[in-house]
Amino acid sequence: MKNKKLKEFGVYLLENIDPIVERHAGELIKIQPRWFACIRFDECKAIAAYGVSMHLECFTRGDLVPLDNYFNSCAEIKLDRGVGIRDVVEVALIGKQSLIGAATDFFKEQDDFLEFLQELEDYFVQVLTLTTDRYSGMLLSRLNAEHVRNKLLLEASRTVTSALDPDEVLSRLAEVLAGTVGEGCCTIFLVNPETGGLAPCAGFGYGSKECQSALQGLRLCASGNTLSGEDGKSYGFCSSNKASLSFADILPEAVRSGSASLFHITNSDRMVGVALVSSDLPGFTFDDATKELIGGILNTVAVAIESAAAARQTRRQLMES
Amino acid sequence: MKNKKLKEFGVYLLENIDPIVERHAGELIKIQPRWFACIRFDECKAIAAYGVSMHLECFTRGDLVPLDNYFNSCAEIKLDRGVGIRDVVEVALIGKQSLIGAATDFFKEQDDFLEFLQELEDYFVQVLTLTTDRYSGMLLSRLNAEHVRNKLLLEASRTVTSALDPDEVLSRLAEVLAGTVGEGCCTIFLVNPETGGLAPCAGFGYGSKECQSALQGLRLCASGNTLSGEDGKSYGFCSSNKASLSFADILPEAVRSGSASLFHITNSDRMVGVALVSSDLPGFTFDDATKELIGGILNTVAVAIESAAAARQTRRQLMES
CATH class of the missing domain: 3.30.450.40 (GAF domain)
Known part of the structure; x- marks a missing residue:
């Protein structure tokens, strides 16, 4: 993935992560009170920090390995708690807006900022397709398991x-x-x-x-x-x-x-x-x-x-x- | 929704829709050959035209009613054909990039373009959350139906x-x-x-x-x-x-x-x-x-x-x- 501007931004922001984490945590509570208003603010900030630093590490590395680890650590748990694909996509997009907000201050030249926006857009196409792929894959495998259970029960009743x-x-x-x-x-x-x-x-x-x-x-x-x-x-x-x-x-x-x-x-x-x-x-x-x-x-x-x-x-x- | 720049752009592009439709159709074939390389190009263009004009109508109206109609006309059919949530999200994001491409030519002033990008970003948060909500809702209702079937079969076998x-x-x-x-x-x-x-x-x-x-x-x-x-x-x-x-x-x-x-x-x-x-x-x-x-x-x-x-x-x- 193209990450020239993403990397500049990521390296800088990893050193000064607190303001964006604070902002992102606030947004999470505002937009998804169901999941974030009921937990302590420092817990919410910890979740926000995990999400933001995951993106920044992807920016600096130029690949999606940190995102993969992120999924492996929490995707099934989220699904079990009832978090929907919609919620996950929304959180990603809120995160993106927080990143754009921080980048407006960081990139002084508009051309640099536009180049950053283009790289960010491409990056989020990958993030969102991967995210929805993972979550719908989990749902589909559960659907399939139920389907197999049905077939077995039907087969048993037919046999007798x-x-x-x-x-x-x-x-x-x-x-x-x-x-x-x-x-x-x-x-x-x-x-x-x-x-x-x-x-x-x-x-x-x-x-x-x-x-x-x-x-x-x-x-x-x-x-x-x-x-x-x-x-x-x-x-x-x-x-x-x-x-x-x-x-x-x-x-x-x-x-x-x-x-x-x-x-x-x-x-x-x-x-x-x-x-x-x-x-x-x-x-x-x-x-x-x-x-x-x-x-x-x-x-x-x-x-x-x-x-x-x-x-x-x-x-x-x-x-x- | 805020649509000052979106509307300017939508009104203009609805009159000159062919180039962006052509571009979007080409992207669809490139990125999702599984769904688009196997159909005739004019059919693919018709699908692209439907998608693009749906967005442009939302831009000019300032609401998501055209998107809702779009879902009602094709969501279940897509799911039945095996189109995944990931595919739908990817198509939406490819459409967004085609729109950004066209807007680069349309907005001569960078400030206007940036304002447009901000409105577009907000719009796509709504589009993607609505899209994933709809599709995962359909999947979940199928999962639930299978679950109910299981419960009934188990209940019947228990009764006997x-x-x-x-x-x-x-x-x-x-x-x-x-x-x-x-x-x-x-x-x-x-x-x-x-x-x-x-x-x-x-x-x-x-x-x-x-x-x-x-x-x-x-x-x-x-x-x-x-x-x-x-x-x-x-x-x-x-x-x-x-x-x-x-x-x-x-x-x-x-x-x-x-x-x-x-x-x-x-x-x-x-x-x-x-x-x-x-x-x-x-x-x-x-x-x-x-x-x-x-x-x-x-x-x-x-x-x-x-x-x-x-x-x-x-x-x-x-x-x-």
């Missing part, structure tokens, strides 16, 4: 009334549950009504044959305390084959670190199963929105388990008669 | 595994279905396995006692052709009480106008009922997103109907034994 075999329905639902997290895996465990133990009945997302067969050998029981579930309940587990022994180390650690979680499946307060959902993304943990989504899908899973049990019983009765 | 009585579940689901549209009403009709006819079993949103009792008397049958359902199937209807006779005029007209709609409820390809959903909002019609949402909830309704039937049968068997 589809003409699929009841066991296929559970496999499809394991796939939907795995889809709630990045690089997700899911195993659905069903309660054995005779023993009260939990055995896997459907799974999705486990790449290797070894992993799949190891999971097949896994059993959970409600009496142990090796694994803590989402609802505070804890489970013991044992292995019914050699391969699943490897989970003795992996699974408790994954649950502890938060990359895997056990979710209770209930129907009318009766526990009918447990879903193990995990993500292979490094450092993954479940946020509240994902837990709520999984809870919603598990209601559908509970219904599907009920239907599968009813179908199994009908089959048995037919064979006995 | 709740400890409620099966008939209460259907009433709750009628409420959820009514919530998919503004000022919504919903009646769920169940298939009578003996006659094949459809009788109302749960409803929500009908204000008056008269209306409720009239609906209670309504029967649908799959053989008629008075009402067209969402899936192309049509239904006849008859009244089992005097009050419901009034629907003979109202319902077919509501379905024809699109403010009421009949949705098939199926489970594994078997039709188990019909949901009548309607909105009291003037001029309401169902959009695709709402139809998809209702379809998702109806899968849950189908499961609930199945459970209610099973519960009824169990009750009967218990009474017989």
Whole structure:
């Protein structure tokens, strides 16, 4: 970016920043009382100083790196607090006017001032396009996340009334549950009504044959305390084959670190199963929105388990008669 | 808004608009080839002319009414095409630079030019805050709509595994279905396995006692052709009480106008009922997103109907034994 006059001005103003910060803070309170009139004036001045010095550093460097850091430090927080794109753009433009005000005193020659204005105009095209890009990008990614949640809930509800075999329905639902997290895996465990133990009945997302067969050998029981579930309940587990022994180390650690979680499946307060959902993304943990989504899908899973049990019983009765 | 110099400039430029339009169109193609390089140059010039003359009219009038009309004519369309807030802001700022370029030639005195720049700066603060407000408002309302859809789907799935009585579940689901549209009403009709006819079993949103009792008397049958359902199937209807006779005029007209709609409820390809959903909002019609949402909830309704039937049968068997 062209920054001949911007740099002159930036170098000077960084040394004498107080008056412009004071002015900018006053403007912020006047134009956006909603955000700035309710905080202490020195806090408001600190925000103004951060914004102004960010611009001045961009002026002297001739690039937008300080602006990028500024975004990374506060953009998500602002959005969460309810600050709109409009507010952010307005603050930038108020800042620009404060800068023009200070430049009127600094540039004694009108030609220098006009050259400065041209450079400033170009700079703010970049600032504003970058700003709006960032903020609308964040909004759009939230919109997209909600959209994905919707698709998964619709898919789950569609599955349970589809003409699929009841066991296929559970496999499809394991796939939907795995889809709630990045690089997700899911195993659905069903309660054995005779023993009260939990055995896997459907799974999705486990790449290797070894992993799949190891999971097949896994059993959970409600009496142990090796694994803590989402609802505070804890489970013991044992292995019914050699391969699943490897989970003795992996699974408790994954649950502890938060990359895997056990979710209770209930129907009318009766526990009918447990879903193990995990993500292979490094450092993954479940946020509240994902837990709520999984809870919603598990209601559908509970219904599907009920239907599968009813179908199994009908089959048995037919064979006995 | 202050528009002394803006007006002088606007009045002059509206008479000599071609050079600036040509320049602005060229800039649009250069800076946003994604949107402008793929259309014919005269089409691009028409877009540029619309934008520039909108600004000039604001200059001469001294208010933002032309900008408002501009938004109303194209904002939603742009957003649907995938144009981002960033793109819109950038186009506005490119337009500003084209205006500054033309003003350099127009204002012979530097003091006049500086006064013009100040007025232009103030004007663009308003333009950009209004623009970003509008566009982010549209994005946020879409985000909110998706959020509401999620809540309804979660609520429906929660209802069906709740400890409620099966008939209460259907009433709750009628409420959820009514919530998919503004000022919504919903009646769920169940298939009578003996006659094949459809009788109302749960409803929500009908204000008056008269209306409720009239609906209670309504029967649908799959053989008629008075009402067209969402899936192309049509239904006849008859009244089992005097009050419901009034629907003979109202319902077919509501379905024809699109403010009421009949949705098939199926489970594994078997039709188990019909949901009548309607909105009291003037001029309401169902959009695709709402139809998809209702379809998702109806899968849950189908499961609930199945459970209610099973519960009824169990009750009967218990009474017989």
